[in-house]
Amino acid sequence: MTTTQPRHGSAGAAKGQLTEMVWDPVTRIVGSLGIYTKIDFAAKTVAECHSTSSVFRGYSIFMKGKDPRDAHFITSRICGICGDNHATCSVYNQNMAYGVAPPHLGEWVINLGEAAEFMFDHNIFQENLVGVDFCEKMVAETNPGVLDLANRTPAPQSEA
Structure with a gap:
């Protein structure tokens, strides 16, 4: 599940606005992966990024x-x-x-x-x-809101 949370005034944020983004779990790999980031989109910089794996490989x-x-x-x-x-x-x-x-x-x-x-x-x-996960039928059944948003989103030069 991807989550975002704006953070104001965090260390390392040149523009003062960090967005915390989390992808956890990233599935379809052997061992669940989590990716954690803090991004300053205004400055186009990544202030922090790390990953974790919840499966011990040994x-x-x-x-x-x-x-x-x-x-x-x-x-x-x-x-x-x-x-x-x-x-x-x-x-x-x-x-x-x-x-x-x-x-x-x-x-x-x-x-x-x-x-x-x-x-x-x-x-x-x-x-x-x-x-x-990206085929239209699967998305229509599992996440119809995403498909509806995709159908309403303009795609420049899509007719080319």
Whole structure:
């Protein structure tokens, strides 16, 4: 649920007007996420922003006693969406721990793999997890006020 609350005279607000915005929970991810911000829209600055997760993942616990060289295999299977990110971070951590660095071409291979996974993840997330929330039929059934507002809101150059 998104909430906003104007705050007057808060520290860090150059124009004196901070709007506090909260998105909690952000769903459709593995583990509920909350995002908390304080924004000065007049000055176009973010005074404060942080996120929290209410689901304990336990990486540091279930990796205890495991061979660090297996970390990328184990952590990549924690999430069905972003396994590549966990694997890549594990590999980078191993490289730092062992004091090694891949050759320049190796970095290119890692980056290309990450780019391919990004495209895959984006499609899975957008089309299967979030996309259904934006279809007209779903919004009409679950939040008709939003659909009514969308239908009444002008969309410049929509006929182009």
